Amino acid sequence: MGPGKRGLLTAAVTVVCAVTVLAVPGTAFAAPAPPPPPGASASAGVGAPAGKDLEAVREKLDELYRAAAVATDAYNAAEEKARKQSADIVRLAKKIAEGREKLDELRDRAGAAAAAQYRGGGLPPEARLMLSDDPQEFLAGAGRVRQGQHATNGLLREVTRTQQDVEQYARDADAQRGKLEAAREAKARAQKRIEQRIEAAEKVESALAEEEREQLARLEQRAADRAQGTWLSSGILDGIGGGTTRAGRKAVAYATAQIGKPYQWGAEGPRTYDCSGLTSQAWMSAGLGIPRTSQAQWQQLERVDIRAMRPGDLIIYFDDASHVGMYVGDGVIVHAPRPGRTVTLAGAGSMPILGVVRPDTTAD
Incomplete structure (x- = not known):
């Protein structure tokens, strides 16, 4: 490797050291491919010192993107x-508006009752009843007074309860x-x-x-x-x-129809996705809503x-459940x-598996 290329790689490793504080441990994401032949070196095709430096870059990139994945879930x-x-808040605002309309209606009813009493000479029904000389009228009026008292008491209770x-x-x-403000602040921090x-x-x-980026992709x-080969050799399938x-x-x-569309953190399609945006939308398309993250x-x-x-089924990856993929078979x-x-x-085994979850527990 010439001095110019060595300088670029050294600069990359220097940047890696500078951003270490941002990172958390992780593993690279990659498409499946046959495991390397026995004895093959991870740095095959790369000079020993350059391969060692690029491996450090690869590990640090994994850490940074894993940290971004954790923050994306948050x-x-x-x-x-x-x-x-x-x-x-919208639902409660609707209830408040409905409650206020009901209060206005109840107050109108209470006002109408007070006006009727005023038109009756200002005396309460009980007083007018006691002044009656007709026994039959007295007995009939007593029933009406009791009904009026119940109605008034019920109206007052309803006003109080609605208030x-x-x-x-x-x-x-x-x-x-x-809570909404706290969620927005958490979103901004994430x-x-x-x-x-x-x-x-x-x-x-x-x-x-460019050559180093190609070597990094091969690494x-x-x-x-290697991870997929180890997983398959266990007889797991x-x-x-x-x-x-x-x-x-x-x-x-x-999910497979979305192959080739870009990753975008926080995205749920239809043009871009993050990992859980893809899986949640795939299951929504099948008629089943599942959690977002x-x-x-x-x-x-x-x-x-x-x-x-x-x-x-969904395979959840890493100890913090920060990545998810959908199993498609084989x-x-x-x-x-x-x-x-x-x-x-x-490869389903190309990252550390935490476990498997099943959105649809029914059977055909």
């Missing part, structure tokens, strides 16, 4: 909360506005973290020459191939069947043994990998 969760809280409801709706709306990590990764890659592919449900087939068809998918969907997984997933990549097929 952003998506905050976005989902903000949507729900906005909808709650209390309106005040409670107003307090709930204030609380939801506070967005800043995402942008910082992606910017740092792009700075690392921009310091590489990423080899790392994924021996007991896995190929059956799925009608909804599962629809979800797989949707990979972490919520892991927490809320039914977990199944990896040897029982079927096409349409040891392969479809997923949206990370910034700078497109929706693609990859």
Whole structure:
């Protein structure tokens, strides 16, 4: 490698060291390919010192993009909360308006009752009854007085209850506005973290020459191939069947139809996707709504043994459940990998598997 290329690579490694504070551990995303032959070196085709330096760059890029994935999940969760809280505020505002309309109606009724009493000479019904000389009129009037008292008491209770409801709706709306503001602040913080990590990764890659970027891509592919080869050699697919449900087939068809579309953090299609945006939209297209984020998918969907997984199931990756792909069969997933990549097929074992979840628990 000439002095110029060596200088570019040294600059890239220097940038890697400068952005270490932004990163968390991780593994590269890549498409599936046959595992390397026994004894093959990860730096085959790359000079020893350059291969070692590029491997450090590869690992650091993985860390940065993994950190961006974690922040993206936090952003998506905050976005989902903000949507729900906005909808709650609208619902409460409607209840407040309805309650105020009801109060106005009740007050009109109370006013009408007071006006009727005024027209009756200002005396309450009980007083007018006591002044009656007709026993029959007295008995008939007593019943009307009791009915009037019940109606008046009921009207007063309804006014009080409606007033209390309106005040409670107003307090709930204030609380939801506070939560909405907190969700928006969390979204802004997550967005800043995402942008910082992606910017740092792009700075690392921009310091590489074209030949070095090609070598880096080969290193990423080899790392994924090794992981997939190890996973397959365990015999993990021996007991896995190929059956799925009608909804599962629809979800797989949707997800694979997105192959080639760019990754975009926070995106749910139709032109760009992030990892959980792809899986949630695929299942929505099959008529089943599932949680938006990979972490919520892991927490809320039914977990199944990896040897029982079927096409349409979701494979959750990394200890923090920060990535998800959809199993399509034959040891392969479809997923949206990370910034700078497109929706693609990859080996299901090319990343550390946390577990498998099943959106559709029915059977055809």
